[in-house]
Amino acid sequence: MADSSTPESGIPTALDADRPDKDALPPGVPAPRAPEPRLPPAASALIRRQRILLIVTAGAALLSVGGLVASVFVRSPAQDAAGRRAPDPTVLTAPVQQRVLTKSVILRGTVTAGGTVNFTPVQGQSQGAAAGALLLTGIRKKAGSAVAPGDVLVEVSGRPVIALSGPVPAYRDLKPGDTGKDVGELQDALRRLGYADSDPAGTFGPRTKTAVAALYADRGYDPPNTGGPHGALDQQQLTAARQAVTTAQRAVTAARATRDGAKGAAAISAAATQLGYAEQDLATAQKALDDLVAHTGVMLPLAEFTFVPAFPARLSAVNGAVGSTVAAPLLTIDSGRPVVTTVLTQDQKSSLREGMKVQLSAEVLGQEAKGAITALGAYTTGSSNTGQRNGSSGSGGQSGSSGGGQNSGGDTPQARAGYPLTVTPDTELPAPWLGLDVRVTVTAASSNGPVLVVPATAVSAGADGRTSVSVRAASGAQNRIPVTAGMDADGYVAVTAAPGFRLAAGDAVVVGQ
Incomplete structure (x- = not known):
């Protein structure tokens, strides 16, 4: 059993040792307080010194704040007068320059571009008599692309539109046998592209047909023909014309044989006459065939080319999408x-x-x-x-x-x-x-060469109407120099000092103060 005089820990304390047994006190009487422990004399003196130092430091801080407040809000009469005085004037200057003065807008x-070409294909012979509405079936050059001579720009109903160089606008189909300045323009354009054409200038002859056929073949298209695709519509006429030539040639051969076998003057004369008629018939048939050949075959339809006056050129607009009906203008170049x-x-x-x-x-x-x-x-x-x-x-x-x-x-x-x-x-x-x-x-x-120029704000006019500038010396003094004002441009004026006065580049002229 534990001793009743010890705490719960079982260890007796000094307080327990000094106080009387609490069980011995009468009921209702409180136990006496234990005396407070006393500090050593040296520790008490240290605490007193610390308190004095803290008080002195706080007082110094209060004095500093008070001085700062006094310096801000308390002003002497001299300071008050200085605050009311106007500030010293500021002089703005700019250097005198010597240069060519130009007036710019x-x-x-x-x-x-220097010009434009609007192109819209029209229904022509190359599409055939039974062709319907023209459709945009391909775009070979996008809007904004550069255009060169010989370029295929778009396809219309499966046929190309080719750009050719030439100053005169196209206005008709160009067919074999045609003559004119536009034919000569076509021949020049073909030669620039490297296609030989020795036909007479301005005449759409066999060499021009050959060159046009090569132009189309190099771009992957069948050449257009006066007789439609592959010249089918012209074949019947060409066949008939060739047959007429053959028949006439046989008649000439027969007449010549009759003449050679004739006996007697009368028979020979009659056979010769028949031979003459047969030869005339042959010449007529041959001419008809030649004319037909000269006016049929490879052509250049108006719907498939455009003359562009000058290069470089640019396709600025294509009015339509693939599959749409052609609307005017289809192309703008x-x-x-x-x-x-x-x-x-x-x-x-x-x-x-x-x-x-x-x-x-x-x-x-x-x-x-x-x-x-x-x-x-x-x-x-x-x-x-x-x-x-x-x-x-x-x-x-x-x-x-x-x-x-x-x-x-x-x-x-x-x-x-x-x-x-x-x-x-x-x-x-x-x-x-x-x-x-x-x-x-x-x-x-x-100006005619370099001149002295100053800002326009540096030039002033006096009561006498004379213009002048003020030059500020290094000492701060200002000297008025009479000048003659010349041309003005971009905020500057050309000036010339009056006789007897000197004004040079680098001088500081007053522009404001």
Whole structure:
């Protein structure tokens, strides 16, 4: 059994040893408190020193904050007067420059082709008399592609549309035996593509037929024929004409034999007469056959080619999808060297004229080019009027099924009202420029060589009407120099110092203060 004087741990404590036995106290009398332990003298002194240091530190911090507050909110009379005084004036200067002064007009323009060709095939002999509506059956060149002479652009009802070089718009089928400038244009185009054609210029002869047949064969198509596919419709006439020649040749042979066997003057004379008639019949039959051969065979139908006035060229639009019915215009071709077109306001036009030099900048390509203003048109409203490109009247043909297959000349609606301006580059622009919006910087005026120029804000006029500039010396002093003002451009003015005064490049002129 555990001793009742020990705690639950069973270990006696010092407190238990010092206090009387709690069981001996009368009931209701509390046990006396044990005395608090006392610190050694050295520990008490250390605590007192720490408390004094803490009080001193807090007081110093309070004094510092109070001084800061006083420095901000408490100002001396001198400081208050200085705060109310106006700041010292600031003098703005700019250096005098010596350079060529140019006056520029900056515009935005669009790079377009020098002309356009609109093409729509029409129903022709090559499709046959029973052909139905024309269908777009193949696209060989996508919109935006470059076009070269001899390229097949699209297929219409299974037949190709070929681009050929030539300035005169196509307006008819070109068939054997035809003559004219358009035939000569075809012959020139074939020769440029490497096809020999020794027929007389402007005559669609046998050599031209051979060259056209080779053009189609090299592109994988049967050549078109005046008699339809494979010339079937002409075969009956050709066969009959050849038979007539054969019959006439036999008659000549028989008449010649009769004459050679005749006896007597009368018989010989009669046989000779018959031979003459037979030879005439043979000549007539042969001529008929030759004419028929000359006017039949390989041809070039209007629905299967288009003359493009100039290259490089670009197929800018194909109006239709494969399987759709052909609608006008089926093709739009940009032709010739690119130009830049824009529209001027009245203020811009007043300072520009044809022949002025132009700087072209294609920012998206990081490229520049030079050119000149080549056309400055009259005012147009931009809603109904059209601008002519490349000087063409646009009447070289009609598009659509009611007329010829080609429209050349480049009628282009003007986007907004104003004065149409055309810039022709000095050298041919690369193909990526076509269709771009570019910066057009026109040099409207230029000084004759380098001159002294200052900002326009540096020039002032006195009460006497004389103009002057103020030159600021290194010491800060300002000297007024009378000047004569010349041309102004882009915020600068050309100036000349009055006799007896000196103004040089690098001088600092006052532009504001």
